[in-house]
Amino acid sequence: MTNRTIQVDVLARVEGEGALTLVLDGDTVVEAKLKLFEPPRLFEAMMRGRDCTEAPDITARICGICPVAYEMSACHAVEDALGVRVDGALRELRRLLYCGEWIESHVLHMVMLHAPDFLGFPDAMALAKHHPERVRGSLRIKQAGNAIVAVLGGREIHPVNIKVGGFYRVPSRAELAQLLPALRGALDEAQDMLDWLATFEIPSFARDYELVALRHPSEYPMNEGRLVSTKGLDIDVHEFRAHIEEYQVAHSTALQARMIGRGSYQSGPLARFVHNADRLSPIAAASAARVGLDPTCRNPYRMLHVRGVEVIYALDEAIRIISSYAPPAAASVPLVMRAGTGQAVTCAPRGILYHRYVVDDAGLVSDAQIAPPTAQNQLGIEEDLFAMGPTLAAMSLEAATRRAEHAIRNYDPCISCSTHFLTLRFEQRGTP
Amino acid sequence: MARPKLAVWKFSSCDGCQLSLLDCEDELLAVADAIDIAYFPEASSRVEPGPYDLSLVEGSITTPHDAERIRDVRAQSGALITIGACATSGGIQALRNFRDHPQMMAAVYAHPEYIATLATSTAIANHVRVDFELRGCPIDKRQLLELVSAFLHGRKPNIQSHSTCIECKLRGTVCVMVARGQPCLGPVTHAGCGALCPTYARGCYGCFGPSDAPHPRPLAERLVALGATRAEVVRLFSTFNAAAPAFRDEANRDD
Numbered sequence: 231m232t233n234r235t236i237q238v239d240v241l242a243r244v245e246g247e248g249a250l251t252l253v254l255d256g257d258t259v260v261e262a263k264l265k266l267f268e269p270p271r272l273f274e275a276m277m278r279g280r281d282c283t284e285a286p287d288i289t290a291r292i293c294g295i296c297p298v299a300y301e302m303s304a305c306h307a308v309e310d311a312l313g314v315r316v317d318g319a320l321r322e323l324r325r326l327l328y329c330g331e332w333i334e335s336h337v338l339h340m341v342m343l344h345a346p347d348f349l350g351f352p353d354a355m356a357l358a359k360h361h362p363e364r365v366r367g368s369l370r371i372k373q374a375g376n377a378i379v380a381v382l383g384g385r386e387i388h389p390v391n392i393k394v395g396g397f398y399r400v401p402s403r404a405e406l407a408q409l410l411p412a413l414r415g416a417l418d419e420a421q422d423m424l425d426w427l428a429t430f431e432i433p434s435f436a437r438d439y440e441l442v443a444l445r446h447p448s449e450y451p452m453n454e455g456r457l458v459s460t461k462g463l464d465i466d467v468h469e470f471r472a473h474i475e476e477y478q479v480a481h482s483t484a485l486q487a488r489m490i491g492r493g494s495y496q497s498g499p500l501a502r503f504v505h506n507a508d509r510l511s512p513i514a515a516a517s518a519a520r521v522g523l524d525p526t527c528r529n530p531y532r533m534l535h536v537r538g539v540e541v542i543y544a545l546d547e548a549i550r551i552i553s554s555y556a557p558p559a560a561a562s563v564p565l566v567m568r569a570g571t572g573q574a575v576t577c578a579p580r581g582i583l584y585h586r587y588v589v590d591d592a593g594l595v596s597d598a599q600i601a602p603p604t605a606q607n608q609l610g611i612e613e614d615l616f617a618m619g620p621t622l623a624a625m626s627l628e629a630a631t632r633r634a635e636h637a638i639r640n641y642d643p644c645i646s647c648s649t650h651f652l653t654l655r656f657e658q659r660g661t662p
Numbered sequence: 663m664a665r666p667k668l669a670v671w672k673f674s675s676c677d678g679c680q681l682s683l684l685d686c687e688d689e690l691l692a693v694a695d696a697i698d699i700a701y702f703p704e705a706s707s708r709v710e711p712g713p714y715d716l717s718l719v720e721g722s723i724t725t726p727h728d729a730e731r732i733r734d735v736r737a738q739s740g741a742l743i744t745i746g747a748c749a750t751s752g753g754i755q756a757l758r759n760f761r762d763h764p765q766m767m768a769a770v771y772a773h774p775e776y777i778a779t780l781a782t783s784t785a786i787a788n789h790v791r792v793d794f795e796l797r798g799c800p801i802d803k804r805q806l807l808e809l810v811s812a813f814l815h816g817r818k819p820n821i822q823s824h825s826t827c828i829e830c831k832l833r834g835t836v837c838v839m840v841a842r843g844q845p846c847l848g849p850v851t852h853a854g855c856g857a858l859c860p861t862y863a864r865g866c867y868g869c870f871g872p873s874d875a876p877h878p879r880p881l882a883e884r885l886v887a888l889g890a891t892r893a894e895v896v897r898l899f900s901t902f903n904a905a906a907p908a909f910r911d912e913a914n915r916d917d
Contacts (some may be wrong), residue, residue: 256879270767276758292755293678353699369690390864477772478776
C-alpha cells in the first residue's frame with residue numbers, strides 16, 4: 231500500500247490565494263476541496279450605510295483584474311433600484327468598456343497564465359524566451375484592450391470615469407478614433423494567436439455541465455439578457471435568488487453557489503459561447519468554426535480557444551462601436567433617489583457577476599449581495615477534479631499535480647474576488 | 663554580476679497593484695532582463711528561495727497568520743517597498759476599523775467561527791520597517807517603473823509628495839471645485855495619478871491618500887459651504903485610505 235503526499239506550496243498563475251486538497255483512493259478521488267483562504271474583506275458589510283452611487287467605485291476594489299465587471303454590475307443594479315435606464319450611445323460606450331476588459335483579461339490569462347501549462351513552461355517570461363514574437367504579439371493585443379479602458383475610463387485598473395447613470399465625461403469621436411489602428415492590427419494578431427492556441431495539445435475531458443449564461447435577443451451578451459442554462463433555466467435576472475443559493479463551507483472564505491435542487495453549474499466563457507454562438511459577429515463566428523468550436527463543446531480545456539474567439543469578437547465589436555459613435559448630448563442620465571431593491575447580472579470575463587442592493591429613500595444602501603463568478607464556478611471545479619480520478623491515478627504524482635493545477639486554471643479563477651496562493655496537497659491512498 | 667532578485671508578495675488586496683507590473687507589457691520583458699523575478703506567484707510557477715534584494719508588498723494585514731507572515735517577508739528582504747493603498751494605509755477593508763467587526767462578519771457569513779480574521783486592517787508599516795511606500799488605489803505603473811529603476815541604479819526615486827492640486831495646475835486642468843462647485847479631495851491628496859479625476863470632470867476621491875502636510879479640516883469646511891452634508895464629507899474621507907491618519911482624523915472629528 232502506498233500513501234504519498236505532495237505538497238505544492240504555491241498554485242501559481244491565479245489571481246488570489248487558496249489551496250487544494252485532493253485525496254485519491256486507487257483511481258477514485260475521495261476528496262477534492264478547493265480552499266480559498268484569501269482574507270475576507272467584507273465588502274457586502276462595508277456597503278451598508280454607503281451612498282448607492284458609491285457602489286461602482288467601492289466594489290471595483292473587489293478585483294483589480296476585472297474592475298469593469300464590478301463597476302458594470304454595480305451601476306446596473308443601482309439603476310434598477312432607482313428605475314433608471316441607460317440607452318443609446320451611453321449603453322454602447324459601456325459595451326465598449328467591457329470589450330476592453332474582456333480583451334485585456336482574456337489575453338493575460340490565455341498567454342501569460344494558461345499557455346505555460348500547455349507548453350510546459352513555468353511562466354510567460356520563460357515562454358517569451360522560446361516564442362518571443364508570440365508573446366510580444368499577444369502583449370500588443372492586450373495593450374489595445376488596455377487602451378480602450380484607459381481612454382474611456384481614465385486608467386486600466388479601477389477606472390474613474392464610470393458612474394451610476396453613465397459617465398462623468400464622454401469621449402469625443404477623435405479620442406476614440408485614435409484607438410482604431412491598434413484595434414485593427416490587434417484583430418489580425420488575434421486571429422494568428424487563435425491559430426497558435428489551436429495547435430496546443432488539448433486533454434480529452436468532458437462533463438455534463440449545467441452551463442449558465444446571459445442570453446440577449448440580438449447581441450453577444452455583456453450587460454443584459456435573461457439567465458439561461460443547458461438544463462432548462464430561463465429566467466429574468468430578478469429571479470436569481472429564487473434559483474441560485476450561496477452557502478458557506480468550512481474550508482473556504484468564499485461562499486459557494488449552487489442551483490437550488492440541482493447543484494453545481496458553470497458560468498465561464500464556455501457557457502457564454504454555448505448559449506450565444508449564434509450571436510457572434512461573422513468574423514468571430516468564422517474564427518470559432520475554423521478551430522472546430524461549436525455549441526456541443528463540453529471540454530473545459532477548450533475554454534482557452536473560446537477566450538481566443540471572444541477576444542476576436544471584442545476587438546471586432548469595439549471597432550464597430552467606435553466607427554458608428556456619435557457623442558451623446560449628456561454624459562449621464564439624471565438620478566432621483568428613491569427606496570427600492572435593484573439587481574443585475576453582467577458578464578465578467580470569468581462568468582456571471584450578480585449584484586443586489588437594497589436602497590433607502592435617501593439613497594443609502596441597507597443591504598448588499600455580491601456573487602462573484604469564481605465563487606459560482608468553485609463547486610464545478612471541485613467536481614471536475616473528482617471526475618479526473620482515473621486520469622490522475624495513471625500519472626506520476628508530479629504530472630498529476632501539474633494536471634490538476636492546469637484543470638483549475640481552465641476557469642481563470644480569480645480568487646481575490648472572494649477571498650491568495652493555492653496550496654495543492656495531493657494525497658494518494660493506495661488500494662487496500 | 664548577478665541580477666538582483668525580486669519578490670512580489672500579496673496580503674489582503676484585490677491584486678490590482680501587482681497586475682500593474684504585468685500591465686507594464688513592453689517594459690515587463692525589459693524588467694525581466696534586468697531583474698531576476700524570483701518569486702511572483704501571480705505570474706509564475708517558478709519559486710526561487712530567499713533572501714530577496716527587493717520585495718514589493720501588496721495588501722494589508724487582516725489575519726493573525728498574515729501578521730506573522732509579514733515578519734518572515736521582512737526577514738528575507740533587502741529593501742521592502744509597499745505598493746498601493748492597502749499596504750500603505752490598510753485599504754478599503756480598513757473601514758472595518760471603525761465598525762463592529764463581529765456584526766460585519768455576521769452580515770456576510772452564516773458561520774463566522776470558521777474564519778480567522780482580525781478586527782482591523784492595518785498598513786505594513788504598522789508591523790515591520792518599510793523602506794518606501796508607493797501610493798495609489800491602484801498604484802501608477804509609471805511610478806512603479808521609476809521606483810524599480812531607481813532601486814536598480816541605487817538612487818532616490820523621483821516621486822513627489824505634494825498635492826494632486828499641483829498636478830492639476832501643471833496639466834492646465836480647470837479646477838472642478840472652483841469652476842463647478844464639485845467636491846474634490848485634490849488639495850489634501852498625494853500626487854501620482856496625474857490628477858486623473860479632474861481631467862474626467864469629477865472631483866478627486868483621494869485614492870492616493872494624504873499628501874505631505876495636508877490640512878483636511880479647512881477643506882471639509884469648504885465642502886460643507888458648497889452644499890455637502892457632514893455625512894457626505896465623512897464618506898468622502900472614508901474610502902480607500904480611510905485609516906490614513908489625516909483622513910481618519912477628519913472623518914472621525916466629532917465637534
